[in-house]
Amino acid sequence: MSEGYRYLDNGAATRLDERVLEAMTPFLFETYTVATSQFSYSLGIAAREALERARSDIAASLGAASEEIIFTSGSTESSNMAIKGVPHALANKGKHIVTTRLEDFPVLNSVKALERDGYTVTWLDTDSDGRLDPAALEGAIRPDTVLVSIQAANQEIGTLQDLAALAAICKARGVVLHSDATHTYPRLPLDVSSLSVDLLTLSTELVHGPKGVGALYLRKGTPLHKWMDGGFQEFNLRAGSENIAGAVGMARAVELVTPEETAGIQAMRDAALEQLLAIPQSILNGHATWRTPQNVNVSFRFVEGEAITLHMDLRGYALSTGSACFSRALEASHVILGIGGDHERAHGSVRLTFGRYNTLDDATGAANALAEVIERLRAISPLGKD
Amino acid sequence: MPLPYSELVMEHFQNPQNIGRIDNPDAKAIEGSPACGDMVAVYLRVDEETKTITDIKFESYGCASNIATGSIITELAKGKSLDEAKAITWEQASDALGGLPPIKTHCSVLAVEGLRAAIQNYEEKHGLVREQEATTEEVVRKRLCHVMNPSVGLDIIRTKLVKEISVNDGDVLVVLDLEPTHQFANNIREEITEKLANRQDVRSVEVCFDKQ
Numbered sequence: 001m002s003e004g005y006r007y008l009d010n011g012a013a014t015r016l017d018e019r020v021l022e023a024m025t026p027f028l029f030e031t032y033t034v035a036t037s038q039f040s041y042s043l044g045i046a047a048r049e050a051l052e053r054a055r056s057d058i059a060a061s062l063g064a065a066s067e068e069i070i071f072t073s074g075s076t077e078s079s080n081m082a083i084k085g086v087p088h089a090l091a092n093k094g095k096h097i098v099t100t101r102l103e104d105f106p107v108l109n110s111v112k113a114l115e116r117d118g119y120t121v122t123w124l125d126t127d128s129d130g131r132l133d134p135a136a137l138e139g140a141i142r143p144d145t146v147l148v149s150i151q152a153a154n155q156e157i158g159t160l161q162d163l164a165a166l167a168a169i170c171k172a173r174g175v176v177l178h179s180d181a182t183h184t185y186p187r188l189p190l191d192v193s194s195l196s197v198d199l200l201t202l203s204t205e206l207v208h209g210p211k212g213v214g215a216l217y218l219r220k221g222t223p224l225h226k227w228m229d230g231g232f233q234e235f236n237l238r239a240g241s242e243n244i245a246g247a248v249g250m251a252r253a254v255e256l257v258t259p260e261e262t263a264g265i266q267a268m269r270d271a272a273l274e275q276l277l278a279i280p281q282s283i284l285n286g287h288a289t290w291r292t293p294q295n296v297n298v299s300f301r302f303v304e305g306e307a308i309t310l311h312m313d314l315r316g317y318a319l320s321t322g323s324a325c326f327s328r329a330l331e332a333s334h335v336i337l338g339i340g341g342d343h344e345r346a347h348g349s350v351r352l353t354f355g356r357y358n359t360l361d362d363a364t365g366a367a368n369a370l371a372e373v374i375e376r377l378r379a380i381s382p383l384g385k386d
Numbered sequence: 387m388p389l390p391y392s393e394l395v396m397e398h399f400q401n402p403q404n405i406g407r408i409d410n411p412d413a414k415a416i417e418g419s420p421a422c423g424d425m426v427a428v429y430l431r432v433d434e435e436t437k438t439i440t441d442i443k444f445e446s447y448g449c450a451s452n453i454a455t456g457s458i459i460t461e462l463a464k465g466k467s468l469d470e471a472k473a474i475t476w477e478q479a480s481d482a483l484g485g486l487p488p489i490k491t492h493c494s495v496l497a498v499e500g501l502r503a504a505i506q507n508y509e510e511k512h513g514l515v516r517e518q519e520a521t522t523e524e525v526v527r528k529r530l531c532h533v534m535n536p537s538v539g540l541d542i543i544r545t546k547l548v549k550e551i552s553v554n555d556g557d558v559l560v561v562l563d564l565e566p567t568h569q570f571a572n573n574i575r576e577e578i579t580e581k582l583a584n585r586q587d588v589r590s591v592e593v594c595f596d597k598q
Contacts, residue, residue, distance in 0.1 A: 116567075304423060306449035310390075310399065324423045325449035330489070330536055330573040332423065344420035380405050380453070382427035382445035383420060 006362045008319045010206060010294060011155060011183065011353030016249075017208040023252040024210065027245035035233075035242050051244050054251035061186055061254050062200070063193035064217055070234045071247050074214040075182040078201040079106035079149075081216055081227040081238065082178040086199070087114060087146045089223035090176070094144020095119045098175075100132055101338040104155040106201075107180055108334070111149065124150075129287040130159030130339050137166055141173045152181040152190070152200075156322060156335040156351060157286030158295025160184070164195055171196040176222060182206065183292055186254045187262045198222045208356050209253025213246030261356060266293035268354040268363035273298070275367035276350075279374060281384065285322075285336060285349055296352040297322075299336070299345045302384035303377040308350055311373040317366050322349040391450060392484035398454035403461050406443045413511060415503030418496045422580055424448035426456050426500035432508055437468045444500065451490040455497035458482050468505050474498065488539025492577060495532050521585050523551045526558055533577045536570045547574070549596060556589035558582055566595040 007015070027050060035051045036044025056066040072078045083106075087097065099111050101123050115121045122140040126132045132150060141148070148170050153160045163179060170177035178199040181190060185202050192200070199222060203214035218224055218237075230239025273296050276282060281301040300308075305321025312319055322333025324347060332346035341349075352366060378384060389396055408414075408429040418425040425448060431441035442464050444456040459479050463471040476498045480486045486494055508514075519525060527543060535545045542548055542562070550561035560578055564571055575593040582591045 302447060304448050304452075307399070307453060310450045313389075314400070323449070324573070325490075325493075330570060342421070343423065347420065347423045380402060380445055381447045382416060382425060383447050 004316055006317045006358070006366060008317055008352040008354065008358065008362065008366055010355030010358075011351065012206075012320060013211065014206055014208045014355050015357055016210060017253065017256060017356065019256060020209055020249045020252045024245040024249040027248055031244070035244060047242075047244050051242050051247050054244075054247040057251040058202070058215060058254060062202075062217065063191040065220065067235065068192075068218055068220055070216045070218055070238055071242060071250075072214045072216055072238060073212055073243070074205065075104075075180065075201050075203040076106040076214075078203070078214050078216040079104075079178075079180055080110050081224070082199040082201065083107060083110035083147065083149060084114065085224040085227055085237075086176050086178065086222070087119065088225035090146040093146050094142070096122070096142050096145045098122045098124065098137065098140045098145055098148045100124045100126060100150055102126060102130055102154050102157075102159075102335050103149065103151055104180060104182065107149050107151065107178075126159075126339060128340050129290070130154050130157050130335070131287060131290060132161055132166070134162060134165040134169055138169050138173075141169070141175055145173075145175050147176050147178060149178040149180070151183075152179050152185070153183040153188075153292045153295075154286065154335060155183055156333060156349075157297045157339070158183070158292040159286045160188075160290040160292060162290075163197065167196040170198075183295075186257050187265075187293060192217065192219065199224075204250045204253035206355075207253055207257050210246050210249040213243050213250050215250070262293050264360075265354045265356075265358070268358055268360055269293060269296055271360060272296045272352055272354075272363040272367045275364065276370060279371055283345065285339070285341070285345075294354045296354075297349060299341070299349040300374050301344065301348060302381045303374055304347050305349060307377055308348075308370070308373055311376070312366070312369060315369045315373070317369055319366070320351045321347075322351070323347040390487065391454070392486075394458075394482075394484040395451060395454040395486065398457040398483065399450040402446070402453050402457040404443050404457065404464070405445065407445065408441060408443050413504050413508035415500055415507050417500040417503055418448070419580075420447060422576065424452045424493055424496050426452065426497050428456075428460070428500040428504040430504050430508060432468065434512075439463050439466055439468065439471055442501075444497075446497075448496075449490070449493055451486050452493040452497060454483055455479050455486075455494040456500070459494075459497045459501050463501055468508065472502055472505050474501065486539070489536045491539040492534040492536070495534065499532065521553055521556075521558070521582075521587050523553050526551050526553060526560070526582065529581045530560070530578065533574065533581055536573060542574065542578075549598075556587055558588055558591045559594065560592070561594045561596050563598055564595050565597045568595070571595060 033044045035048035059066045180201040198219045200217035205211045228239045276298045285297040305323030306325035324332040336346035411429040412432045413430040427445040429443045442460045446453045476494045549563045552559045
């Protein structure tokens with residue numbers, strides 16, 4: 001990346017922290033073996049110890065037991081494993097699933113895959129801020145419901161769900177609850193000893209940990225069909241040679257996130273939001289306070305997001321948009337449409353997500369540059385002039 | 387730093403030519419809509435004697451390739467006769483820009499259609515055209531030549547995605563040789579609907595997916 005370029009898309013991927021790499025390196029060049037049984041050679045035993053230490057550190061970060069953490073290749077796999085694995089294991093109970101319309105693609109498309117296979121799905125609507133009313137969940141659960149999946153926070157608009165209230169309902173009704181915590185963990189407190197969620201999708205690639213590794217929290221006793229056939233790794237649920245360097249890196253990334261850092265990131269968010277919402281014909285996407293600390297998402301009328309992102313790129317800022325032109329499927333953001341926004345609001349939406357390597361100047365500088373770009377694009381737009 | 391577009395596209399994106407409006411234009415047209423993500427307005431000044439485009443301006447709500455194509459198409463059309471301008475194709479616009487990414491060709495099609503619609507608007511005002519022809523299967527096929535297959539940047543007729551077209555008393559059915567779960571299934575369905583739904587004699591448009 002060239003000097004002075006500001007990366008503000010930490011909700012998509014983050015720069016690896018050198019301290020994470022440092023923790024991982026020995027497991028790439030020295031202790032590079034598989035995690036062997038305790039009755040083998042010393043290198044393999046050392047690898048196993050490192051893997052189990054990473055597992056117990058991650059477990060401790062959310063109040064879980066070590067054996068409740070299954071390492072995977074990332075959030076996408078963790079969500080696939082949960083969404084497909086629980087209903088499969090509960091085939092005798094029924095074929096009904098409850099989720100929201102705003103889920104990220106791993107959950108959304110896993111549920112759609114089950115829907116095509118004959119499952120019935122209740123797609124819950126949220127309010128215009130993206131918040132789910134717990135009463136709506138209560139009303140959706142049926143005797144044949146095998147799984148509820150509700151994200152901890154939204155990937156695009158940062159809206160936090162009231163997970164405690166939703167989990168209490170699922171517990172009272174005896175229904176398994178999965179939550180994709182990719183956008184909150186480990187920045188926001190999560191404690192499964194008090195929160196009755198059964199499965200959690202976890203990763204650290206959005207907090208300067210490595211890509212290609214993630215975890216599934218699986219509460220003891222939760223039914224789950226074996227996901228990957230092969231050897232007997234990961235409690236015989238997810239076969240494959242362990243990514244020990246990845247697991248160690250993930251644990252280190254968790255350790256490096258501090259409340260002070262998160263508060264600083266939240267200050268960047270608030271500074272950018274204040275400036276952007278002062279631009280005429282702008283609207284906040286997501287909730288004002290039930291919001292992840294790193295997320296800014298604002299729509300600007302009469303302009304299109306791909307043109308905004310390209311102009312911003314030329315000015316040295318990387319950010320994303322919910323415009324169809326930006327997406328791989330050429331489809332407008334299902335999240336903005338899902339909270340009742342129209343296509344124009346989706347096409348004109350801009351997301352900034354802050355991380356460890358950003359400064360308050362990045363936030364205010366980006367907001368200034370955005371104000372200029374939006375004025376420029378509005379000047380050439382046929383909309384908003386009459 | 388790598389950019390997604392050719393130098394010419396970037397040049398026209400950053401400094402679009404012929405941008406703005408013409409007061410009391412001799413003709414104008416708007417193609418696309420905020421809903422589809424791209425919209426172009428084209429304004430014409432036409433010499434009534436020679437039927438030549440003496441001035442042309444455009445406005446764009448859209449992505450970079452939409453802005454750049456609006457810029458180049460107005461450059462290409464300026465000074466041309468209406469018939470010459472009408473014959474400008476999106477391939478010519480794309481070539482003049484040094485090529486567009488396949489996934490973006492539908493944006494250049496929109497700008498070209500904006501120009502053609504403005505010319506048509508002029509011709510209608512001056513009694514130079516007959517009424518809109520009835521929507522037949524052949525007319526639908528022609529319209530679908532303007533719907534892009536984003537995978538390759540060519541239209542869905544040429545890439546043989548269209549299996550069947552039927553028109554029954556204003557109800558249009560288009561069957562595509564595509565999985566309903568294809569990456570661009572929803573996008574192509576929306577584009578087809580947009581190209582046909584506004585015709586006066588079309589009551590409904592249904593797009594089905596039936597992969598062989």
